[in-house]
Amino acid sequence: MDILKFNFLSVVLITILHQGHGQVQLNTNGAITAVLGNNTYQLTCTHSGLTESQIQLLSLKLVKDGVHLVVIPPFSFSGANVTVNATMSSRMSVVRFTANNPTTTVTFQFTKCGDEGTYTWVGFYYDPTSGASQVSQTQDITVKALPGFEPVDSVLSYTPNTNIAVGDKVTFTCSGDVGNNPVGVLAWFYFREGEVTPVDESSNAVSTAPQVSRKCSRSRSSTLELTLTRDMYNMVVRCTVQQDRRTSDGEGHVQKSIIDVMCK
CATH class of the missing domain: 2.60.40.10 (Immunoglobulins)
Structure with a gap:
């Protein structure tokens, strides 16, 4: 009886130890x-x-x-x-x-x-x-990587840039660092003289695929063509980076970062 009891306890002990190992x-x-x-x-x-x-x-x-x-x-x-x-x-x-x-x-x-x-x-x-x-x-x-962290020069230019008249088509080009995870996009806005609410032209722009600018970040270029009208006199054109961000509670919002000076 003692031997049987010992064997039974040994089996139980070994089983418990084995289960503990698995946990x-x-x-x-x-x-x-x-x-x-x-x-x-x-x-x-x-x-x-x-x-x-x-x-x-x-x-x-x-x-x-x-x-x-x-x-x-x-x-x-x-x-x-x-x-x-x-x-x-x-x-x-x-x-x-x-x-x-x-x-x-x-x-x-x-x-x-x-x-x-x-x-x-x-x-x-x-x-x-x-x-x-x-x-x-x-x-x-x-x-x-947040937009603008990497030391990539931001450029905003336009052609033609002299002797512009009403009815002319002007091509604006913007490039710069747009971050990573996620990669940002370039957005376009212009402000008419005396107005504080911009006109969003982002959907009319053409952007390149993201390129590797540094190990962590990406860069992009984008072009926008506008036909000038009389109410665009002394307008300001702005190119920005927009990168989606997520808060800890799962709500999404957009961070906007101006990557270049405004261009008249």
């Missing part, structure tokens, strides 16, 4: 869209399903493109400190998990183009059934 997880704060430039963002990783003794032996790594960005040793390693890749240490800080807090937070103090990509969190722990084990979770970062 070990790493969870992140999901896909991140970071804004290029002097803007911060955070990656978080929360472990679950580990016993207290397993947490003491847990080590964690953050890896991108095969490069270890962050290495967090187990608590049991006396004197072992969190290691941050030398190329990232000036703009990255790490708050590691503790016995009472399962979340590790990595904060980027400045966003660069090269931050875009897939990051992998890898946890190493000891399982009584399987021995040395690991679990992983990926996290994607998208870098958003």
Whole structure:
């Protein structure tokens, strides 16, 4: 009877340990869209399903493109400190998990183009059934460039630009940086003398496909042809960038950014 009871308890124990191994997880704060430039963002990783003794032996790594960005040793390693890749240490800080807090937070103090990509969190722990084990979770970062961030000269010109008379056709050309994620569009407006409400001519313009201007951003050119009338005397023509943006609650709105001076 004692042998049967021992065998039964052994089977139950092994089953429980095996199930515990299958429940070990790493969870992140999901896909991140970071804004290029002097803007911060955070990656978080929360472990679950580990016993207290397993947490003491847990080590964690953050890896991108095969490069270890962050290495967090187990608590049991006396004197072992969190290691941050030398190329990232000036703009990255790490708050590691503790016995009472399962979340590790990595904060980027400045966003660069090269931050875009897939990051992998890898946890190493000891399982009584399987021995040395690991679990992983990926996290994607998208870098958003706002219009005008990249140092691409904006140009607004028109031809002919002398001896213009009523009835003449004038071609306006605009080009400049329109950002990325999403790529912005160029919009056209003109203001008649003494009026504050512009006439929107965007639908009559012809724009090129977005071109790579820098690693993170795109540039575009657009042309607009207007036939001059008497009420266009001393008008002001404006070319702007319009880039759709999303707020945290999902509502959409448009950011407008003038990329060139007004042209009379």
